[in-house]
Amino acid sequence: MDDGARGGAPRGRRREADRNDVRLMRAARAAFAELGWDAPVSEIARRAGIGMGSLYRRYPSKEALAQRMRVLAMDRLTEQATAASARHPDPWTAFTAFLRDAVSDQEPGGPLLRLLGGRLPSTGEVAAAAARLRSALDALVAAAHEADALRRDVGPADVPLLLELLSLRIPAGAERSAELRSRYLELVLDGLRAPASGDPLTGPAPEWRELHAMWNAL
Structure with a gap:
C-alpha cells in the first residue's frame, strides 16, 4: 500500500471532524441564543x-465547546483584519474592508459576548487567540490613525464592541437582515471617518483590559 492510500483514511476522518466542528459551532451559537447558557449539550448535538x-x-464538556467557539471567532477576525491590510494599501480602505467582511460574515445567533461573556475563564489557547487579535487590530487602527483617516478618539478595543453591536439579531429574513446590517455599518463608518464632524465621543475609548474583564470569568 502506498503512502497516499495509507494517509487517505486519516485525512478523511480529519475532514469529517472539521465538518462536524463547523456544524457544532453554528448549532451551539444558535442554541445558546435561543435557550441561554443552560442549553443542553444533547440539543446542540441534535x-x-x-x-x-x-x-x-x-x-468533553459544554465549557470546552464554548471555549473553542471563542478561539475560532477571534481567529476569524484576525484573519480578516490581516487579509484586509494585505489587500488594500490605503489604510482607510483596509479598515472599512475589514469591518464589511466581519459584518457580512456574522454567524446566526447574535453577539457572542452576550452569549458567553463572563461565563468562562481564560485559557492559554484563548489568551493566545486574544493576543493575535489585539496585534492585528492595533496595527489596523494605528495605520488608519497615521493616515489621518480614522478619528483619533476611536481605539482598537472599540472595534470588537462595534462588531458585537452590529451583530444583533434582526427579526427579518436572512437577506433583509444582511442588508440592514450593511446599512447600519455605513452609518457607523460615516461617524468613524476623520476629521470628526460632531461633538467628542462620550467617555474614553475602552482598553483591552476592559474587554478581557467583559469576556472572562474572574
Missing part, C-alpha cells in the same frame, strides 16, 4: 446532526 459520542470525543 441541531448539529451528530451523535453525542462524536461530540464528546471532540469536546
Whole structure:
C-alpha cells in the first residue's frame, strides 16, 4: 500500500471532524441564543446532526465547546483584519474592508459576548487567540490613525464592541437582515471617518483590559 492510500483514511476522518466542528459551532451559537447558557449539550448535538459520542470525543464538556467557539471567532477576525491590510494599501480602505467582511460574515445567533461573556475563564489557547487579535487590530487602527483617516478618539478595543453591536439579531429574513446590517455599518463608518464632524465621543475609548474583564470569568 502506498503512502497516499495509507494517509487517505486519516485525512478523511480529519475532514469529517472539521465538518462536524463547523456544524457544532453554528448549532451551539444558535442554541445558546435561543435557550441561554443552560442549553443542553444533547440539543446542540441534535441541531448539529451528530451523535453525542462524536461530540464528546471532540469536546468533553459544554465549557470546552464554548471555549473553542471563542478561539475560532477571534481567529476569524484576525484573519480578516490581516487579509484586509494585505489587500488594500490605503489604510482607510483596509479598515472599512475589514469591518464589511466581519459584518457580512456574522454567524446566526447574535453577539457572542452576550452569549458567553463572563461565563468562562481564560485559557492559554484563548489568551493566545486574544493576543493575535489585539496585534492585528492595533496595527489596523494605528495605520488608519497615521493616515489621518480614522478619528483619533476611536481605539482598537472599540472595534470588537462595534462588531458585537452590529451583530444583533434582526427579526427579518436572512437577506433583509444582511442588508440592514450593511446599512447600519455605513452609518457607523460615516461617524468613524476623520476629521470628526460632531461633538467628542462620550467617555474614553475602552482598553483591552476592559474587554478581557467583559469576556472572562474572574
